Amino acid sequence: MVDPLPERAHRNLPVVACRELGRGYAVVRFAADPPLPARAGQFAMLRSPSWGSAPLLPRPMSLLESGREPAVLVKVVGEGTARLAAARPGEPWSWLAPLGRPWSPLPGGARPVLVAGGVGVAPLLFLARELAGAARPEAPLPLAVYGGRSAQDLPLAAELGEVAELTVATEDGSRGVAGRVTVALERLLAAERGHALQLYTCGPQPMMAAVAALAAAAGVPCEASLEAPMACGYGVCLGCAVPRSEPAGSYLYACVDGPCVDARSVDWRAGPRGARP
Numbered sequence: 001m002v003d004p005l006p007e008r009a010h011r012n013l014p015v016v017a018c019r020e021l022g023r024g025y026a027v028v029r030f031a032a033d034p035p036l037p038a039r040a041g042q043f044a045m046l047r048s049p050s051w052g053s054a055p056l057l058p059r060p061m062s063l064l065e066s067g068r069e070p071a072v073l074v075k076v077v078g079e080g081t082a083r084l085a086a087a088r089p090g091e092p093w094s095w096l097a098p099l100g101r102p103w104s105p106l107p108g109g110a111r112p113v114l115v116a117g118g119v120g121v122a123p124l125l126f127l128a129r130e131l132a133g134a135a136r137p138e139a140p141l142p143l144a145v146y147g148g149r150s151a152q153d154l155p156l157a158a159e160l161g162e163v164a165e166l167t168v169a170t171e172d173g174s175r176g177v178a179g180r181v182t183v184a185l186e187r188l189l190a191a192e193r194g195h196a197l198q199l200y201t202c203g204p205q206p207m208m209a210a211v212a213a214l215a216a217a218a219g220v221p222c223e224a225s226l227e228a229p230m231a232c233g234y235g236v237c238l239g240c241a242v243p244r245s246e247p248a249g250s251y252l253y254a255c256v257d258g259p260c261v262d263a264r265s266v267d268w269r270a271g272p273r274g275a276r277p
């Protein structure tokens with residue numbers, strides 16, 4: 001039986017450290033006492049009390065780690081993420097967490113395949129570590145495919161490589177397979193044909209749409225972590241609607257129905273509504 005999801009709560013947590021990773025990426029770590037309970041795939045709404053009235057809304061961030069030192073991986077794309085990536089030790093941040101549906105448990109007998117792009121690596125690294133903690137010693141590591149524009153666009157690849165059998169792909173060919181992450185995934189799916197797999201994917205919307213299509217063609221179940229602009233994070237503002245595959249004209253709400261959903265439930269043709277960087 002799966003444990004019930006931990007209750008969300010508002011808390012003020014001080015920053016412990018902010019580690020810059022280059023190219024606008026940073027890991028920001030906080031102190032939580034009592035520890036923050038959360039499962040891989042869940043997220044937090046973060047805002048600094050020092051912001052005043054602008055930016056007004058908190059920013060959704062997937063959890064990279066939970067517990068005594070919850071952490072997020074941030075990519076600077078605008079004002080909120082720039083402030084988070086520049087956070088100083090001791091600075092208090094307001095957290096609403098944990099939120100959303102985590103990744104589903106791995107079906108018995110299936111090998112996990114994690115497909116990441118950009119900051120989408122955060123909830124997948126959390127998942128890989130969770131799986132490593134729960135696995136029998138003789139169980140094979142999860143498979144992982146991680147893509148970026150170039151070798152500098154693969155934050156936390158080393159950490160992912162410690163808990164998964166990792167293939168990287170870069171569009172400029174500077175590291176690993178030359179081409180998009182889907183090139184590497186196609187090869188992996190061909191090599192693993194006949195084996196039970198479970199895909200988990202997080203990254204830019206067009207990447208996840210392509211991964212969902214490859215998974216469907218190969219008959220492999222796939223979960224995706226949805227991206228959508230979010231104002232509340234818990235089902236009140238209805239700002240995070242994502243078109244469902246069926247019935248036509250219906251919507252999923254990324255914050256409460258997701259972010260982790262069966263990829264078949266999404267109408268991927270609808271296109272990005274604000275892409276996760």
Ligand SMILES: Cc1cc2nc3c(=O)[nH]c(=O)nc-3n(C[C@H](O)[C@H](O)[C@H](O)COP(=O)(O)OP(=O)(O)OC[C@H]3O[C@@H](n4cnc5c(N)ncnc54)[C@H](O)[C@@H]3O)c2cc1C
Nearest residue numbers: 059060061062074075078079080081119228229230274275
């Ligand atoms: C469930 C979830 C988990 C996320 N996890 C992470 C994470 O782990 N690390 C990370 O760096 N980012 C993550 N994001 C994206 C992050 O929330 C946005 O990049 C952030 O809100 C942008 O805020 P800003 O003030 O810096 O930029 P803004 O000035 O608000 O916008 C700059 C650009 O980012 C786009 N954008 C704005 N808000 C969002 C949003 N909520 N979702 C997608 N695109 C947006 C806009 O279209 C614009 O092009 C996640 C988003 C969701 C929905």
Ligand code: FES
Nearest residue numbers: 233235237238255
């Ligand atoms: S973010 Fe408000 S309903 Fe989803």
